[in-house]
Amino acid sequence: MSVFAQPDFASHEQVVFAADAATGLKAILAIHDTRRGPALGGCRYWAYGDEDAAIRDALRLSHGMTYKAAVADLPLGGGKSVILAPPGGDPGAKPDGLMAAMGRAVDRLGGRYIIAEDVGTSPADMAEIARETGHVVGLAPEDGGRGDPSPVTARGIFAGLRAAVAYRTGKDDLTGLTVAVQGLGHVGRALCGLLHEAGAGLVVTDLREAAVAEAVESLGARAADPHAILSEPVDVLAPCALGAVIDDTSVARLRAGIVAGAANNQLAEARHGLALRERGILYAPDYVLNAGGLIHVAADHFRHDADWVAGRLDGIAATLTEIFRRADRDGVATSAAADRLAEDRLREADAAALAA
Numbered sequence: 001m002s003v004f005a006q007p008d009f010a011s012h013e014q015v016v017f018a019a020d021a022a023t024g025l026k027a028i029l030a031i032h033d034t035r036r037g038p039a040l041g042g043c044r045y046w047a048y049g050d051e052d053a054a055i056r057d058a059l060r061l062s063h064g065m066t067y068k069a070a071v072a073d074l075p076l077g078g079g080k081s082v083i084l085a086p087p088g089g090d091p092g093a094k095p096d097g098l099m100a101a102m103g104r105a106v107d108r109l110g111g112r113y114i115i116a117e118d119v120g121t122s123p124a125d126m127a128e129i130a131r132e133t134g135h136v137v138g139l140a141p142e143d144g145g146r147g148d149p150s151p152v153t154a155r156g157i158f159a160g161l162r163a164a165v166a167y168r169t170g171k172d173d174l175t176g177l178t179v180a181v182q183g184l185g186h187v188g189r190a191l192c193g194l195l196h197e198a199g200a201g202l203v204v205t206d207l208r209e210a211a212v213a214e215a216v217e218s219l220g221a222r223a224a225d226p227h228a229i230l231s232e233p234v235d236v237l238a239p240c241a242l243g244a245v246i247d248d249t250s251v252a253r254l255r256a257g258i259v260a261g262a263a264n265n266q267l268a269e270a271r272h273g274l275a276l277r278e279r280g281i282l283y284a285p286d287y288v289l290n291a292g293g294l295i296h297v298a299a300d301h302f303r304h305d306a307d308w309v310a311g312r313l314d315g316i317a318a319t320l321t322e323i324f325r326r327a328d329r330d331g332v333a334t335s336a337a338a339d340r341l342a343e344d345r346l347r348e349a350d351a352a353a354l355a356a
């Protein structure tokens with residue numbers, strides 16, 4: 001398929017194809033929108049089946065970053081990059097110089113795109129990129145960065161989850177509520193800790209049995225089967241593992257009144273946002289709720305302090321409440337209300353640019 005025919009291409013400002021013969025680099029750097037600021041987004045290292053799949057991923061993900069940054073009210077736009085890994089390529093064993101070549105490709109964009117880590121890339125990769133360009137975030141503390149964003153993401157999820165409970169029940173208190181957490185990775189486990197401290201009961205699952213055993217032991221969580229977690233009779237379901245968990249089958253089986261978790265792209269299709277609404281389930285749109293990671297790297301880029309981060313995490317809760325209200329007022333899915341808020345903010349950026 002031609003790039004221009006890709007459904008996600010139309011709104012992109014710039015898409016760059018970068019290659020480096022010496023290292024075998026083949027990369028796509030997609031800048032979706034810079035009206036609100038430079039395009040920040042992670043770099044995925046992935047063995048795509050074909051080039052179309054890589055282009056589609058870069059376009060789709062960069063578009064999503066624009067919306068995430070706009071709703072989080074950060075002075076950032078949306079971008080994303082993908083490096084085409086060889087089939088079976090081990091993310092831990094990239095060719096020598098590959099990330100430096102990627103750094104030069106980023107540098108040639110003159111700051112319109114700021115790169116960060118994503119699936120298949122690491123803080124060490126960002127350190128290699130940083131030798132070639134200043135337009136990089138997500139370095140380890142020993143390299144001058146702020147390290148893993150996951151604890152901050154978890155704090156944002158927690159704040160948003162509480163706002164969802166307050167909106168639904170009028171109670172700003174999680175004591176006695178039960179939350180099912182799918183996925184006990186970096187974010188899911190940290191979220192469980194915060195929920196436990198706040199007095200919530202936990203039902204947990206993971207493909208890693210040791211992670212489940214640890215949560216049962218240290219947090220008094222109840223273990224659930226990975227196949228059954230979505231239909232657990234709980235107050236809140238927090239998907240913190242995979243995307244596309246909300247589909248026709250799971251919508252019908254859900255027994256939670258609220259869905260609020262970290263995973264990106266939880267709705268298999270946009271229409272599932274409405275399906276949740278029709279079932280009376282309050283959905284906290286994923287990219288609104290999981291913006292803590294972006295807030296963390298934005299703080300790194302703009303040199304903001306911990307108070308600024310805390311304020312922005314509180315902002316997640318306030319924005320979500322506003323989205324819930326707008327969705328109810330307009331009778332639309334919360335996911336649609338979130339998109340509309342992002343689009344309003346992008347139009348405001350246009351208007352401000354015209355007025356300047």
Ligand code: NAD
Nearest residue numbers: 149150153183184185186187206207241262263264290293
């Ligand atoms: P992670 O890889 O550390 O954890 C994912 C966990 O999910 C792993 O423990 C894995 O074993 C488990 N898992 C995978 N498939 C599963 C299944 N079918 N059933 C149960 N468990 C399963 O990832 P993470 O950094 O914790 O991120 C979790 C999600 O949140 C991802 O979707 C990620 O894109 C999203 N997210 C993460 C951040 C961040 O700061 N890390 C920010 C925004 C969004």
